[in-house]
Amino acid sequence: MASIATLRDLTEALIESSKELGKLDKVTADMADFYELSKSSDELRNILWSTTFELIERKSITADISAKRGYDGLTANFLNLVIELDKFKSLIKSEQTTMGKLLKASGRIRAQVTTASEPTEDEINRIKSALIKAVGQDVEVTTKVDPEILGGVITKVEDKVYDGSIKTQLERIRGVLTQS
Numbered sequence: 001m002a003s004i005a006t007l008r009d010l011t012e013a014l015i016e017s018s019k020e021l022g023k024l025d026k027v028t029a030d031m032a033d034f035y036e037l038s039k040s041s042d043e044l045r046n047i048l049w050s051t052t053f054e055l056i057e058r059k060s061i062t063a064d065i066s067a068k069r070g071y072d073g074l075t076a077n078f079l080n081l082v083i084e085l086d087k088f089k090s091l092i093k094s095e096q097t098t099m100g101k102l103l104k105a106s107g108r109i110r111a112q113v114t115t116a117s118e119p120t121e122d123e124i125n126r127i128k129s130a131l132i133k134a135v136g137q138d139v140e141v142t143t144k145v146d147p148e149i150l151g152g153v154i155t156k157v158e159d160k161v162y163d164g165s166i167k168t169q170l171e172r173i174r175g176v177l178t179q180s
Helices: 008-018 024-040 043-047 055-069 073-084 089-092 093-105 121-134 166-179
Strands: 108-115 138-147 151-158 161-166
Touching: 008 024, 008 073, 008 093, 024 043, 024 055, 024 073, 024 093, 024 166, 043 055, 043 089, 043 161, 055 073, 073 089, 089 093, 093 108, 108 121, 151 166, 161 166
Parallel strands: 108 138
Antiparallel strands: 108 151, 151 161
């Protein structure tokens, strides 16, 4: 089936429908769950974006996933439409953009916090509180551990990166010392 609808169009329609029906938080949670599920299963991802499998089979798989995981009807319909219009590969590749749009529509933004070691729940809560205060809206925080930063925190909020890592500070000092 040929279509001129883009994934952006489909996502915007999902957001608008979700807002109108008061289901934006549920649909956002469903999509976050679907992305996590697809990341955890290469086989699932490959089946859903492969044209080797019949359209009816791929749509049946998304319907089964939606039913078993308790997705809202809007989410289930969106996933089926994405499969039907052959936009699944684009959906997977645009996770960050799609989730960013869903979160922004619900008055939240996403922040990724990178630390040298696994942060405690208290540290995450303190970081989240500071981010909420800085950006003036609710923040969904995801964490990543990268021992190479040595210490400190690197925070990415939307398209801005705040690098307070020890590694970067040492590189700045090294740069200043070598210029002298």
